Amino acid sequence: MLRKFLLGAALVLAPLAHADIVIGQSVPTTGLVAGTGKALALGASLYFSRVNANGGIHGEPINHVVRDDGYDPQRTVANTRELIDKEGALALVSYYGTATMTELEKTKVLDNAGIPLVGVHSGADALRTPGSSLFVFHTRASYRQEIDRIVNLLAGNLGVTRIAVVAQQDAYGQAGYGALKDALAKRKLALVGEAWYDRKSGDTTKAANELAKLNPEAVVLITVSRPAATFVKQFRAGGGTAQLYGLSPIQFEEVIQAVGKKQAHGLAISEVLPYPRNEQLRFVREFQQDAAAVLRDGSTPSYAVMEGYLSARLVVEALKRAGKNPTRSAVYNALTSLKRYDLGGFIVDFGDKKRTGSNFVELTMISPTGTLTR
Structure with a gap:
């Protein structure tokens, strides 16, 4: 299923139309996390396509321009400068990664251009604390909130005390690692083991062997999808029996695609958006309807597709509120007016100077059939 809908990402790699409303996006469409970036x-393209099919914004179509950064912070900065200076983007949408955003914030590119960015595939506190850019509007809960939920279940409800961690050696891994240590300390606990892997190679062999020998009661995975898949397989092959809990950057479809349903079964993942198959929510139903225009085989796209879609919806709402001939500052001001904005069972709140619009977190687990239980 994942392979099929990622093929549809090719639709966004060329501009939809020559238009005055340019929305830019820099994501990895090659490399270790290309699946999530695409x-x-x-x-984002799903919703922009829907808007264009219905006449655009005040009669103007949206030109969604995507640049590949390969999960490289320097390329993210270069892409962003190009989107602002050469493409004339009014807003930016749904970026990927803690390390990439950390570098982007250091450059003050967004602040200097006065351009809003809606949606970042990262829950790092460093991107949300006082001093971070006010031009970044986050659509997901933080890693700290995800980890608090996991530790509360393990230590608070299940009585698990011997907890270890495997983490990516970069800003993402450090963010999650720090949050995990803090969550354990609140309960007068400490990590019984830790292992790290290189973000560029994604090789988890050493980490899996070390933690399999230690065999704690639970391991928290601060990883991305492919390293999560290889870690699970290697850890189990090494005799590890611990419960495995991952964070939202892990896309469960990519794990299943990499190691199969049998190996993936039992991996728990915290999620920061509603389940893409939860048709009780109007937001999810509308998402499925728009996805069906591209995914004609009836498959349901992933959380990551939904995340890009959500950010695009918020950008469009801001563009509508900004009026005809919108400016970057008008779009920014419109975003700040989204106070408890209900998209149909999922609420985003940027009112009262908030820059984290949602605190939604739920725990899921990969079932033997390859679906998620919640």
């Missing part, structure tokens, strides 16, 4: 781009 999915974020596809999600």
Whole structure:
């Protein structure tokens, strides 16, 4: 299923039309996390395509321009400068990664251009604390909130005390690692083991062997999708029996695609958006309807596709509120007016100077059939 809908991401790699309303996006469409990057781009394109099919914004179509950064912070900065200076983007949408955003914030590119960015595939506190850019509007809960939920279940409800961690050696891994240590300290606990892997190679062999020998009661995975898949397989092959809990950057479809349903079964993942198959929510039903225009085989796209779609919806709402001939400052001001904005069972709140619009977190687990239980 994942392979099929990622093919649709090719639709966003060329401009939809020559238009005055340019929305830029820099994501990895090559490399270790290309699957998630393409999915974020596809999600945004789904909603922009719907808007264009219905006449655009005040009669103007949206030109969604996507640049590949390969999960490289320097390329993210270069892409963003190009989107602002050469493409004339009014807003940016659904970026990927803690390390990339950390570098982007250091450059003050967004602040200097006065351009809003809606949606970042990262829950790092460093991107949300006082001093971070006010031009970044986050659509997902933080890693700290995800980890608090996991630790509360393990230590608070299940009585698990011997908890270890495997983490990516970069800003993402450090963010999650720090949050995990803090969450354990609140309960007078400490990590019983830790292992790290290189973000560029994604090789988890050493980490899996070390933690399999330690065999704690639970391991928290601060990883991305492909390293999560290889870690699970290697850890189990090494005799590890611990419960495995991952964070939202892990896309469960990519794990299944990499190691199969049998190996993936039992991996728990915290999620920061509603389940893409939860048709009780109007937001999800509308998402499925728009996705069906591209995914004609009836498959349901992933959380990452939904994340890009959500960010695009918020950008469009801001563009509508900004009026005809919108400016970057008008779009920015419109975003700040989204106070408890209900998209149909999912609420985003940027009112009262908030820059984290949602605190939604739920725990899921990959079932033997390859679906998620919640």
